Amino acid sequence: MRGTVLHGPGDVRIEERAEPKIVEATDAVIRTVATCVCGSDLWSYRGINDVPKPTPFGHEYVGVVEAVGGEVTAIRPGQFVVGSFYASDNTCPHCRFGYQTSCERKQPVPGCQSELIRVPLADGTLVATPDEPSDELVPSLLACSDVMGTGWFAAVAAEVRPGSTVAVVGDGAVGLSAVLAAREMGAERIIAMSRHETRQSLAREFGATDVVTERGDEGVERIKDLTAGVGADAVLECVGTGESMRQALRSTRPGGNVGFVGVPHGVEIAGPELFWTHVALRGGAAPVRRFLPDLIERVWNGWTDPGRVFDLTLPLSEVAEAYSAMDERRAIKALLQP
Amino acid sequence: MRGTVLHGPGDVRIEERAEPKIVEATDAVIRTVATCVCGSDLWSYRGINDVPKPTPFGHEYVGVVEAVGGEVTAIRPGQFVVGSFYASDNTCPHCRFGYQTSCERKQPVPGCQSELIRVPLADGTLVATPDEPSDELVPSLLACSDVMGTGWFAAVAAEVRPGSTVAVVGDGAVGLSAVLAAREMGAERIIAMSRHETRQSLAREFGATDVVTERGDEGVERIKDLTAGVGADAVLECVGTGESMRQALRSTRPGGNVGFVGVPHGVEIAGPELFWTHVALRGGAAPVRRFLPDLIERVWNGWTDPGRVFDLTLPLSEVAEAYSAMDERRAIKALLQP
Numbered sequence: 001m002r003g004t005v006l007h008g009p010g011d012v013r014i015e016e017r018a019e020p021k022i023v024e025a026t027d028a029v030i031r032t033v034a035t036c037v038c039g040s041d042l043w044s045y046r047g048i049n050d051v052p053k054p055t056p057f058g059h060e061y062v063g064v065v066e067a068v069g070g071e072v073t074a075i076r077p078g079q080f081v082v083g084s085f086y087a088s089d090n091t092c093p094h095c096r097f098g099y100q101t102s103c104e105r106k107q108p109v110p111g112c113q114s115e116l117i118r119v120p121l122a123d124g125t126l127v128a129t130p131d132e133p134s135d136e137l138v139p140s141l142l143a144c145s146d147v148m149g150t151g152w153f154a155a156v157a158a159e160v161r162p163g164s165t166v167a168v169v170g171d172g173a174v175g176l177s178a179v180l181a182a183r184e185m186g187a188e189r190i191i192a193m194s195r196h197e198t199r200q201s202l203a204r205e206f207g208a209t210d211v212v213t214e215r216g217d218e219g220v221e222r223i224k225d226l227t228a229g230v231g232a233d234a235v236l237e238c239v240g241t242g243e244s245m246r247q248a249l250r251s252t253r254p255g256g257n258v259g260f261v262g263v264p265h266g267v268e269i270a271g272p273e274l275f276w277t278h279v280a281l282r283g284g285a286a287p288v289r290r291f292l293p294d295l296i297e298r299v300w301n302g303w304t305d306p307g308r309v310f311d312l313t314l315p316l317s318e319v320a321e322a323y324s325a326m327d328e329r330r331a332i333k334a335l336l337q338p
Numbered sequence: 339m340r341g342t343v344l345h346g347p348g349d350v351r352i353e354e355r356a357e358p359k360i361v362e363a364t365d366a367v368i369r370t371v372a373t374c375v376c377g378s379d380l381w382s383y384r385g386i387n388d389v390p391k392p393t394p395f396g397h398e399y400v401g402v403v404e405a406v407g408g409e410v411t412a413i414r415p416g417q418f419v420v421g422s423f424y425a426s427d428n429t430c431p432h433c434r435f436g437y438q439t440s441c442e443r444k445q446p447v448p449g450c451q452s453e454l455i456r457v458p459l460a461d462g463t464l465v466a467t468p469d470e471p472s473d474e475l476v477p478s479l480l481a482c483s484d485v486m487g488t489g490w491f492a493a494v495a496a497e498v499r500p501g502s503t504v505a506v507v508g509d510g511a512v513g514l515s516a517v518l519a520a521r522e523m524g525a526e527r528i529i530a531m532s533r534h535e536t537r538q539s540l541a542r543e544f545g546a547t548d549v550v551t552e553r554g555d556e557g558v559e560r561i562k563d564l565t566a567g568v569g570a571d572a573v574l575e576c577v578g579t580g581e582s583m584r585q586a587l588r589s590t591r592p593g594g595n596v597g598f599v600g601v602p603h604g605v606e607i608a609g610p611e612l613f614w615t616h617v618a619l620r621g622g623a624a625p626v627r628r629f630l631p632d633l634i635e636r637v638w639n640g641w642t643d644p645g646r647v648f649d650l651t652l653p654l655s656e657v658a659e660a661y662s663a664m665d666e667r668r669a670i671k672a673l674l675q676p
Contacts (some may be wrong), residue, residue: 283612
């Protein structure tokens with residue numbers, strides 16, 4: 001089968017790879033219907049994360065179950081499924097508290113930008129849709145598998161509530177999904193931080209009431225201006241740099257919450273800054289599995305359309321162009337069809 | 339009037355000072371009935387915080403109102419009042435969200451280890467008791483003014499709920515109060531970390547179900563052992579060092595909460611550690627004013643007795659011995675009677 005392999009910075013290729021098989025009795029193998037490139041893949045593509053040897057890439061996927069191991073009971077061949085980027089048993093204490101990305105048995109689901117995917121712990125990782133989806137629903141279901149699940153967690157972690165004033169740091173697919181999540185949760189005011197016109201426009205369609213183009217101290221000032229000097233109740237940090245975290249912390253009102261989902265690179269938080277501002281922090285790798293049943297229902301019923309973050313669709317064979325377009329910010333997010 | 343002045347490390351004296359007067363129309367002046375020494379006073383007494391010139395000390399107090407300014411309406415002369423260590427207007431947006439220690443007009447209430455105290459923003463800072471309290475109630479009311487209010491905030495910040503498993507880092511008066519707060523909030527299991535027999539014993543009386551004497555990695559291991567490898571739902575950090583914060587973060591289960599109230603000295607938190615553990619953080623200078631009406635009611639009705647943290651009572655004239663006893667851990671907390 002064909003699959004994506006990252007060889008080094010800027011060097012991503014489609015190659016013939018061995019077909020994945022059932023290894024554990026709890027595995028499933030799925031035939032990919034759609035996959036995509038994640039902002040976090042770019043950390044490696046750009047050489048910021050080291051990739052010492054050729055590595056199969058991708059961790060977002062929807063597909064049809066081909067085969068299941070002998071212990072899989074909740075999922076069966078022929079079903080259309082959405083999975084999360086970490087496999088989880090969904091039965092350990094951490095899973096039951098809703099933190100499946102801290103599952104005692106968690107493991108990555110690697111190499112998903114390919115025609116076939118082996119998914120470990122299938123019962124705890126995959127969620128089947130009620131039926132075979134129409135083609136139009138596929139992008140939104142795929143979005144649930146990572147970016148929408150992650151944006152949703154940012155909003156949950158920051159305790160967004162009906163009436164909240166929310167600011168979103170980051171205008172990538174996760175940031176835009178976070179805007180949509182905040183709207184779904186009833187936020188009254190949603191301030192998107194973006195200096196990129198296409199993204200601003202999608203942010204507004206997703207529910208942003210204000211757009212702030214300034215960054216750093218000026219961005220913080222603008223948010224203070226927009227909130228009568230108080231700061232936002234909830235700030236959703238969807239980037240993961242020291243700069244974006246600082247901006248998030250300083251845009252939050254005392255007693256407000258930062259939900260952070262950008263994988264941190266160079267983020268250090270000074271105890272006194274947290275102490276003297278009363279800003280609370282919750283975040284991490286989004287436990288997408290917790291939200292999948294709810295998100296799939298919202299998409300299935302047409303209540304929300306997170307798939308609109310995909311502004312580029314390519315055949316899997318053109319994966320190199322997909323990475324390049326996202327790297328150069330020509331595309332927000334690229335969907336790949338095997 | 340007589341008041342306490344810190345001259346430098348280890349040098350605390352009782353001196354004749356000018357009588358405080360009404361300066362602003364929102365001020366009150368109170369005659370101190372009881373005051374005390376705070377663990378945080380020791381940072382200066384030990385020379386860790388710099389004290390460049392002789393400074394009036396103390397910030398915990400209960401007393402009887404002597405005089406009020408022309409704009410004070412909620413408090414009147416003759417009332418017995420409990421105040422918090424920061425004055426707040428209790429009307430600004432931050433106060434209304436319950437973060438009075440981030441009040442837009444916040445200011446310290448300094449020099450409280452004295453016979454008379456000027457309290458700014460009296461209406462927003464002081465809470466009167468229903469009547470003149472009996473002598474036995476005074477220590478518990480005084481405890482509400484700081485340590486119990488602070489321990490209570492630690493438990494609120496860490497989202498302690500009925501049934502929670504709680505660990506408390508720190509066995510000073512705040513840590514012990516945090517144990518009591520967790521019990522009041524219905525925690526099922528309360529693990530106190532202490533290697534000091536007197537404190538362990540009070541912790542148990544306050545509701546601790548387990549005592550852990552180990553520190554650092556071993557302390558974390560013990561808490562994991564006691565929680566079937568999961569970690570505590572809520573960890574109350576009541577010290578403020580890098581070591582204690584590390585211990586708190588590592589003792590918490592994924593998705594659990596650290597409530598931190600120890601003033602941070604040398605605390606740096608690595609973004610990736612928070613991200614990959616899913617531990618949430620909320621803390622800061624406790625907004626004691628938020629909790630005062632509730633805490634006073636609990637004490638007034640005899641439901642709880644936080645004043646038991648005072649194991650040394652001295653006349654104000656012996657303030658030097660009070661500092662020394664706490665510094666040498668001969669006393670948990672010293673109450674001073676003017």
